[in-house]
Amino acid sequence: MKIAVVGTGYVGLVTGTCLAETGNTVTCVDIDQRKVQKLQSGQITIYEPGLEKLFDRNLKEERLLFTTSLADGIKDAEIIFLALPTPPGADGSADLRYVLGVADDIGKLLQDYKVIIDKSTVPVGTAEKVHAAIAANYKGEFDVVSNPEFLREGVAVDDFMKPDRVVIGTTSERAQKLLTELYAPYVRQGNPLIFMDERSAELTKYAANSFLATKISFMNEIAQLCERLGADVDMVRRGIGSDDRIGKRFLFPGIGYGGSCFPKDVQALVHSSGEADYDFKILNAVMEVNETQKRHLVSKIKAYYEGGLTGKHFALWGLAFKPNTDDIREAPALEIIDALVEAGATVTAFDPEAMNNVRGVIGDKIQYAETTYDALEGADALIIATEWNEFRTPDFDKILATLKEPVVFDGRNLFEVQHMYEKGFHYESIGRPLIQ
Numbered sequence: 001m002k003i004a005v006v007g008t009g010y011v012g013l014v015t016g017t018c019l020a021e022t023g024n025t026v027t028c029v030d031i032d033q034r035k036v037q038k039l040q041s042g043q044i045t046i047y048e049p050g051l052e053k054l055f056d057r058n059l060k061e062e063r064l065l066f067t068t069s070l071a072d073g074i075k076d077a078e079i080i081f082l083a084l085p086t087p088p089g090a091d092g093s094a095d096l097r098y099v100l101g102v103a104d105d106i107g108k109l110l111q112d113y114k115v116i117i118d119k120s121t122v123p124v125g126t127a128e129k130v131h132a133a134i135a136a137n138y139k140g141e142f143d144v145v146s147n148p149e150f151l152r153e154g155v156a157v158d159d160f161m162k163p164d165r166v167v168i169g170t171t172s173e174r175a176q177k178l179l180t181e182l183y184a185p186y187v188r189q190g191n192p193l194i195f196m197d198e199r200s201a202e203l204t205k206y207a208a209n210s211f212l213a214t215k216i217s218f219m220n221e222i223a224q225l226c227e228r229l230g231a232d233v234d235m236v237r238r239g240i241g242s243d244d245r246i247g248k249r250f251l252f253p254g255i256g257y258g259g260s261c262f263p264k265d266v267q268a269l270v271h272s273s274g275e276a277d278y279d280f281k282i283l284n285a286v287m288e289v290n291e292t293q294k295r296h297l298v299s300k301i302k303a304y305y306e307g308g309l310t311g312k313h314f315a316l317w318g319l320a321f322k323p324n325t326d327d328i329r330e331a332p333a334l335e336i337i338d339a340l341v342e343a344g345a346t347v348t349a350f351d352p353e354a355m356n357n358v359r360g361v362i363g364d365k366i367q368y369a370e371t372t373y374d375a376l377e378g379a380d381a382l383i384i385a386t387e388w389n390e391f392r393t394p395d396f397d398k399i400l401a402t403l404k405e406p407v408v409f410d411g412r413n414l415f416e417v418q419h420m421y422e423k424g425f426h427y428e429s430i431g432r433p434l435i436q
């Protein structure tokens with residue numbers, strides 16, 4: 001099939017590349033000229049495990065093309081994916097200007113039947129708005145489908161190639177048939193294509209992300225309770241996770257959820273609820289808990305250094321909002337940096353993939369280390385903000401030898417409390433006992 005993908009960010013580039021991988025010809029469109037030039041010349045613009053190999057192969061086979069021209073991109077396509085940003089507006093609602101702006105442009109360009117598929121996360125009713133925007137300029141037949149994306153950064157290629165499910169919101173039989181054909185190679189193992197109406201599909205995405213964010217905030221509250229009651233959240237997590245109604249996954253407490261999706265999607269659902277005259281009480285609490293949790297590690301640090309943080313220097317491991325990505329949007333590490341610097345401390349950070357992005361946003365507010373251990377030079381303590389695998393079994397003796405004091409504040413519970421105590425560390429983590 002001939003496909004266009006409009007928006008070549010984390011979702012668009014993975015979608016385009018993975019669709020090309022099964023033999024489709026995909027043209028990716030983006031307004032960012034520098035990004036398009038880089039991609040055209042074979043340079044990948046995001047870090048996503050496994051993506052580069054597929055990107056190289058499909059570029060070479062000329063099944064994956066890039067352009068800044070929407071007209072060129074969609075000219076021969078039967079299917080147009082929208083993978084455009086939907087950032088939060090000032091009131092928390094999803095800003096639809098990119099999606100509706102492109103819909104408007106598509107309406108001016110359409111000449112024959114096409115299916116326009118919305119992959120962006122958008123509020124209920126957006127498919128109707130996209131339809132209206134196109135219909136304002138194009139009187140022929142076309143369909144607008146809501147096909148929310150569930151890929152997770154860090155495992156996005158696997159998630160796209162073998163999705164747990166594909167949600168397709170459309171009442172058009174013609175679009176249903178086309179999408180069934182398009183997704184057939186990806187659901188060969190029997191994972192379902194779930195067809196529903198557009199509104200339900202739009203809400204499914206928000207419900208999924210909000211439910212996951214709720215799980216995180218719930219465990220963060222259990223962790224807070226553990227710290228006050230002398231219980232160990234690791235034990236509680238294992239105890240409840242073995243009940244398959246609860247499940248083992250997504251029960252890890254930490255320093256609050258971040259990233260480009262959970263914070264904005266929870267906010268947007270709360271906003272949509274308000275517009276529908278419904279007060280979504282749980283989600284308001286989820287957001288409040290998250291804000292508190294993001295400050296929790298710094299509160300522990302401040303409590304430890306009773307005299308204040310002026311003149312203290314910290315090593316920070318991890319900047320990305322989660323491991324295996326270079327994405328730093330709403331990364332809790334950035335809030336930790338702000339709070340430390342505001343309190344008069346300095347920071348040297350190391351992250352395997354995200355340092356360039358952080359440099360682009362906060363420049364020389366902090367220093368950047370070449371390696372994990374370089375970050376420790378001259379530091380009073382180590383802070384861990386992202387659970388990259390390479391931080392899990394470090395050389396503890398080297399850490400002891402390099403830090404000025406054997407102090408670790410771990411926002412991701414990477415190490416065993418007892419082991420750290422025996423090694424001689426003052427080790428503080430989330431929801432677990434402090435041995436001293």
Ligand code: NAD
Nearest residue numbers: 007008009010011012030031032083084085086120121149
């Ligand atoms: P992104 O910011 O990484 O990418 C968006 C791209 O769209 C950028 O490259 C930007 O230059 C481009 N763009 C903006 N306006 C354009 C225009 N008029 N024409 C062409 N291109 C334009 O965003 P993302 O993370 O890929 O997210 C896209 C959507 O998918 C959002 O709605 C998001 O909520 C949703 N989503 C994201 C993820 C994720 O993990 N990142 C997962 C599921 C769903």
